[in-house]
Amino acid sequence: MSVLLEATGLRKSFGPTDALAAASIRVVAGEVVALMGPSGAGKSTLLHCLAGIVRPDEGTVRYQGADLAGMGDRARSALRRTDFGFVFQFGQLVPELTCLENVALPLRLNGERGRVATSRAREMLAELDLTAIAGRRPGEVSGGQGQRAAVARALVTGPRVIFADEPTGALDSLNGEQVMGALTTAARERQAAVVLVTHEARVAAYSDREVVVRDGRTRELEVTR
Numbered sequence: 001m002s003v004l005l006e007a008t009g010l011r012k013s014f015g016p017t018d019a020l021a022a023a024s025i026r027v028v029a030g031e032v033v034a035l036m037g038p039s040g041a042g043k044s045t046l047l048h049c050l051a052g053i054v055r056p057d058e059g060t061v062r063y064q065g066a067d068l069a070g071m072g073d074r075a076r077s078a079l080r081r082t083d084f085g086f087v088f089q090f091g092q093l094v095p096e097l098t099c100l101e102n103v104a105l106p107l108r109l110n111g112e113r114g115r116v117a118t119s120r121a122r123e124m125l126a127e128l129d130l131t132a133i134a135g136r137r138p139g140e141v142s143g144g145q146g147q148r149a150a151v152a153r154a155l156v157t158g159p160r161v162i163f164a165d166e167p168t169g170a171l172d173s174l175n176g177e178q179v180m181g182a183l184t185t186a187a188r189e190r191q192a193a194v195v196l197v198t199h200e201a202r203v204a205a206y207s208d209r210e211v212v213v214r215d216g217r218t219r220e221l222e223v224t225r
């Protein structure tokens with residue numbers, strides 16, 4: 001199995017708060033990893049370090065062998081656009097754009113022509129059973145539909161890793177199940193890895209592997225599925 005991401009000995013402080021104390025993790029191609037643990041344990045900070053959004057004070061993050069700290073800001077931003085996808089708790093779709101335009105947006109930002117971007121976005125929405133809402137704005141769809149559109153937007157560029165921070169945190173359990181089902185099925189079909197932050201066991205149950213974060217430290221949990 002090829003290692004996509006490898007973080008070792010991560011430390012990160014925000015003023016007097018040690019968000020990460022000694023965090024290490026490996027993510028291989030195509031696996032779904034859940035970062036579990038109590039509120040304030042450092043899960044989101046770890047996710048942000050892995051995605052090159054936050055720079056750790058100590059330790060290294062390697063993506064396909066390349067140290068993120070050794071890349072310039074532009075190279076890191078380009079990597080986030082081409083190789084990574086993101087799903088957050090509150091979708092963060094652009095409210096003025098339709099769902100179709102939202103899903104096409106990452107392709108447009110990567111320089112894809114409008115017609116090609118629209119047609120791929122349409123296919124992605126269809127795959128997630130969202131054709132009916134293509135022309136609606138995020139304010140005109142349900143929370144679950146909006147989150148699935150956010151999943152479509154994260155997947156449309158064909159990323160190698162999808163980072164999902166509490167993607168079902170604002171949903172009821174039925175919608176949460178649908179979003180997790182859509183995210184993990186589509187990711188597995190594409191051999192994309194998913195790094196998922198959650199504190200809910202039923203959400204973590206969609207993962208292949210659980211890593212517990214406590215007081216900024218990581219611990220691998222043995223799970224049998």
Ligand SMILES: Nc1ncnc2c1ncn2[C@@H]1O[C@H](COP(=O)(O)OP(=O)(O)OP(=O)(O)O)[C@@H](O)[C@H]1O
Nearest residue numbers: 014017018019038039040041042043044045046199
């Ligand atoms: N930008 C920031 N500035 C100051 N403190 C921060 C910042 N980001 C995180 N922290 C602090 O670092 C610690 C870890 O936060 P983090 O968000 O990583 O935890 P978490 O496990 O994701 O929590 P939750 O489950 O509540 O989202 C917390 O004490 C938090 O208050």
